[in-house]
Amino acid sequence: METTQKEQIKLQPFTKWTGGKRQLIPTIKELMPVKYNRYFEPFIGGGALFFELCPENAYINDFNEELINSYKVIKENPLELITLLEEHKNNNSKEYYLDIRAADRDGRLERMSNVERSARILYMLRVNFNGLYRVNSKNQFNVPYGKYKNPKIVNPDLINSISNYLNNNNIHILNGDFEKALEDVGEGDFVYFDPPYIPISATSAFTSYTSEGFTYEDQVRLRDTFKMLDERGAYLMLSNSSSPLVEELYSGFNIHFVEANRMNGAKLSSRGTISEIIVTNYKK
Numbered sequence: 001m002e003t004t005q006k007e008q009i010k011l012q013p014f015t016k017w018t019g020g021k022r023q024l025i026p027t028i029k030e031l032m033p034v035k036y037n038r039y040f041e042p043f044i045g046g047g048a049l050f051f052e053l054c055p056e057n058a059y060i061n062d063f064n065e066e067l068i069n070s071y072k073v074i075k076e077n078p079l080e081l082i083t084l085l086e087e088h089k090n091n092n093s094k095e096y097y098l099d100i101r102a103a104d105r106d107g108r109l110e111r112m113s114n115v116e117r118s119a120r121i122l123y124m125l126r127v128n129f130n131g132l133y134r135v136n137s138k139n140q141f142n143v144p145y146g147k148y149k150n151p152k153i154v155n156p157d158l159i160n161s162i163s164n165y166l167n168n169n170n171i172h173i174l175n176g177d178f179e180k181a182l183e184d185v186g187e188g189d190f191v192y193f194d195p196p197y198i199p200i201s202a203t204s205a206f207t208s209y210t211s212e213g214f215t216y217e218d219q220v221r222l223r224d225t226f227k228m229l230d231e232r233g234a235y236l237m238l239s240n241s242s243s244p245l246v247e248e249l250y251s252g253f254n255i256h257f258v259e260a261n262r263m264n265g266a267k268l269s270s271r272g273t274i275s276e277i278i279v280t281n282y283k284k
Contacts, residue, residue, distance in 0.1 A: 011051035011052075011054060011158070011161055011162055011165060012048070012051050012052075012158065013047055013048050013051060014046075014070070014122070014155070014159060015046055015067075015121075015122055015125050015126075015131075016046065016125050016126070017045045017125075017131070017133065018045075018131075018132060018133060019045055019194065019196070019197070020046045021045075021046075021048040021049055021194060021239070022048045024239070024260050024276070025048060025049060025052050027258050027278070028049055028192075028239075028278065029052070029053075030284075031237065031284050032190070032235075032237065032284075033190060033235045033282060033284075036188060036189060036190035036235050037057070037186070037187075037188040037189045037190070038055070038057040038058065038059065038185075038186075038190070039055035039057065039058040039059070039189075039190055040058070040060075040181070040185055040189060040191040041060050041061070041191070041192050041193075041194070042062075042181040042182055042191070042193060043061070043062060043063075043178060043193060043194045044060040044061060044062045044071075045067070045194060047060065047071075049192055049194075051162070054165060054169075057169070057170045057171075058169070058170070058171050058172070059172045059174060059181060059184065060171065060172070060173055060174065061173075061174035061175065061176065061181035062175065063175070063176065063177065063178075063213075064133070066117065066118075066133075067121075067133075068173060068174070068175035069114055069117055069118055069121075069175075070118040070122060071173050072114070073114055073115050073118040074118075074159055074163050074166065075162075075166040075167060075171075075173070077115045078159050078160055078162075080115045081122075081159060082154060082156045082159055082160075084119035085122060085123060085153055085154035086154055087119075088100070088119060088120075088123035088154075089123075089153040089154055092123075094145045097123075097124065097127055097128070097145045098145065100120055100123065100124065101124060101141050101143075104139070104141055105140055121133075121141075123153055124141065124143070126151050126152065126153045127145065127151045127153065128143040128144065128145060128146050129144045130143075131146075178193075178195070178222065178225070179221070179225055182229065185229050185234050186232060186233070186234065187234065188233065189234045189235070190234070190235045190236075190237070191229060191234055191236050191237070192239075193222065193226070193236070193237065193238040193239065195214060195218075195222055195238075195239075196212040196213075196214035197240055198216075198219060198240055198241050198243050198245050199241070200275075201243065219245075220249070222238075223249045223250065226238060226250070226253075226279075226281070230253075235280075235281070236279075236280065236281040236282075237280050238250070238278070238279040239276060239277070239278055239279075240276065240279070241275075241276060241277065242257060242277050243277075246277050247277070250277075253279050253280065254279065254282070254283060255277055255279055256278040256279075256280070257275060257277060258275070258276050258277070259275060259276070260275075260276045
């Protein structure tokens with residue numbers, strides 16, 4: 001069954017997530033194919049485009065286990081999640097946040113249920129500094145408490161609406177490497193790639209960086225995957241930074257330059273208008 005671009009229900013991301021695409025959605029939709037079969041997004045993050053489109057048949061994936069656990073919990077246990085988020089909301093303070101954050105340091109996290117883990121991370125992302133997800137070398141969450149007067153910690157209507165959507169459509173929720181999530185892609189399917197970005201200053205001479213655990217070698221592997229899926233006849237779209245290295249990696253494909261207003265970033269200099277690239281393997 002083909003999915004056309006239409007809004008079925010008005011959904012939006014249930015959490016803040018670095019690199020969110022809400023500002024770019026009009027541009028992305030403009031550049032999308034009008035018709036496609038299944039929808040694939042191997043770096044789902046907050047899912048801004050996914051929730052905008054509400055495809056009936058989709059495969060979504062992320063390497064971040066805590067994030068994907070939350071998608072699954074919203075699908076399977078929305079009411080329990082809402083109850084726990086209400087508890088966090090009622091207890092919210094800097095001291096409470098630091099205690100909840102410490103659960104990955106004192107053994108509590110390992111004893112938590114999937115719903116408790118989801119409520120913990122969604123609460124922290126609502127009240128911490130700039131909604132950042134960041135861990136140290138020991139995989140311990142280390143973002144400080146934010147200074148919000150009235151943070152929106154729980155949105156029951158949104159959680160229930162997303163749960164209904166995930167249960168009433170053919171949505172596969174995966175947690176792993178992007179390549180594995182794309183094994184099933186075929187002709188006429190649409191894939192949107194939103195990987196960790198290459199540093200904007202990076203050139204082919206500077207390839208030793210790691211962004212969110214994503215190395216230059218991973219970027220090359222991603223480009224090779226893009227080429228392979230192009231040969232299969234899938235519609236492909238990829239977002240990345242406007243860096244010389246991205247242009248070099250995707251030379252031969254269609255490159256569109258766009259401006260994006262990026263809201264979450266730890267440094268003030270990393271917020272504001274950024275030039276980005278959207279790569280497609282089809283003309284629009």
